[in-house]
Amino acid sequence: MSQPLPRGGTLLLAVIAGTAIANNYSVQPALAAVAADLGVPLSVIGLVPTAALTGCMTGFALLLPLTDHLAPNRLLTAQLTALAAALTLAAAARGPVLLLAAYLLIGAAASVAAQAGNIAGRHAPPGRGGTGVAVVAAGMSAGILLSRLAGGALTDALGWRRMLLVFAALALLGALAAATLLPRQRPHTDSGYRATLKALPPLLLHQPGLRRAVATGGLWYFAFNLVWIALTLVLAQPPHSLGPTAIGLYSLAGLLGFAALPFAGRLTDRYGPHTVITAAMLAAAAGTALLATGLGTPPVTALGLALFDAGCFAAQAANQSRVIALDPARSGSLSSIYLAVYFTVGALGTAVAAPLLDAVGWQSTALTALSASLLAAVLGRR
Template sequence: MSRPLPRGGTFLLAAMAGTAIANNYAVQPALTAVATDLDVPLSVIGLVPTAALAGCTTGFALLLPLTDHLAPNRLVAAQLTALAAALALAATARDAFVLLVAYLLVGAAASVAAQAGNIAGRHARPGRAGTGVALVAAGLSAGILLSRLVGGALTDALGWRRMLLVFAALALLGALAAATLLPRHRPPAPRGYRATLAALPPLLLHRPGLRRAVATGALWYFAFNLVWIALTLTLARPPHSLGPTAIGLYSLAGILGFAALPVTGRLTDRYGPRTVITAAMLAAAAGTAVLATGLDTPWRTALGLALFDAGCFAAQAANQSRVIALDPARSGSLSGVYLVVYFTIGALGTAVAAPLLDALGWQGTGLTALSALLLAAALGRR
């Protein structure tokens, strides 16, 4: 039986998740300044976000299963300390190679955000697991939404190196709080860490519930990346011809998804994840249908994005609750498999967005995403 989190523990995990995952994105507004400072082409520095994503995916595979083996206070504190060290390495980098290596490590350590959600679900009080996971998901979403804004503002005020050191200091504060406040109980692991890693690939074969969760989540993350990349490209082209700032303002539509997450958790605890996933996918599909009708009216585009983001965010929180509930004692391993496949299929959505847009146009691309969401809604009921 897992010991419950102390009062305020879930909010602490949410804050840690948000500040950790923000490091994958906060440097993006500063990439031009970084390229100038290091005197390397922007195309090379443009690999920094890719390195962060690759590191994060590796962290999901190799580090997330550690939640089945280590006490939360030690695990989260150690990983946040490693994140601070990686950020310090990036802040002192004098060439692109060191910076890219540092961001591989930053991404891997930032996967603590997924560990935080897993810990919140596992150590929630009875009947509150969905709420705990959703609150951490809200913190994570806030970190993603605000990261570029905060990173850009700090870069303008302090320079990109000091900006990274500010985030390193936040990671160290989180490590201290984790070591002091998170549960110290080590979960009983029936197998060693190496055996746990070796057992990851067969989980998809032997766990039908995990396969359904993976398929459902992968479909909407594919649609999520497809819509956002294609939308950005479409708005930048004639007849819209919007600049980066104007396009970026549409990301504020994601605030609705952030605001909906606490409610999502309560609904998941009350009605079960399947009902919430289906409803969320239908909301996302409705938003996609609005977007597919055209992007000529800003309020209609914002409305479509708000429904789309809210549906995807809500479904992700409910689906993570479903994965954890399959086997709480092995939830770290199950979540690791889920997120690795989830991000891999999401990357596919990113890769095919431009070719699909060129071949089918915006409306055809939107209908492709709509089909994926409706299929996800159907699978979510199973």
């Protein structure tokens, strides 16, 4: 039996997840300032987000399984301290090589956000695991949505180096809170960490539920990246010809997804993840249909994005709850496989968005995403 979280523990994990994952995105508005300060081309500094994403995927694969071996207070304290150290290293960088190396470490340490969600599900009271995962997912969503705004504002006010130090201080505060408040019980396991890593690939072969979760989640994350990348490109072109600020305002539609997550968690606990995933994917498909047909009308576009984002966010929280429930004692390993494949499939959506948009146009691109959402709805019932 896992030691329960203290009162407010789930909220603490949500805050930790949000402030940690924000570090993968907060530097993006400052890239031009970083390039000018270091005296290197913007094309070189543009590799920083790629380094952060690469580090994060590595963290999912190698560090998330540690939730099956270490007590939550020790694990999150160590990883948040490492995150603060990596941010401090980036703030002190005088050249691109050290900065890129630091962002590989930042991305890896920021995978603590996924560990927080896993811990919330594992240590939730009986019948409340879906709610715990959803609350932490809401924190992650808030961190992603607000990170660029916070990073840009802090850079304007303090400069990019001090902006990174502010985020380092937040990581240290999170480490202190984790050390003080999170459970100290070490998970019981019969295998060592190295054996756990060796056992990761066969999990897909031996866990049909994990395969279904990976296939379902991969479909909507493919659709999510496909829609957002293609939409950004098409809105910048005639006849829309919107500027970056106007396009960026559409991201506020994602706030509906953030607001819907706790509700989706309660529905998952009451009706099960399969029902929530199917309903969420139907909502995402409806949003995609609006985007395919109503892009010339801003309110329709905003409504379409709100439904699309809310559907994808709710489905993701329910799907992660399903993965954790497969085997709570090995939930870190299962989540590691799930997220690694999930992000890989999502990266395909990012890669094909521009070529597909050029080849078949916006409506056919949106219909491709709609088809992926409907297929995910069908798979979500199984």
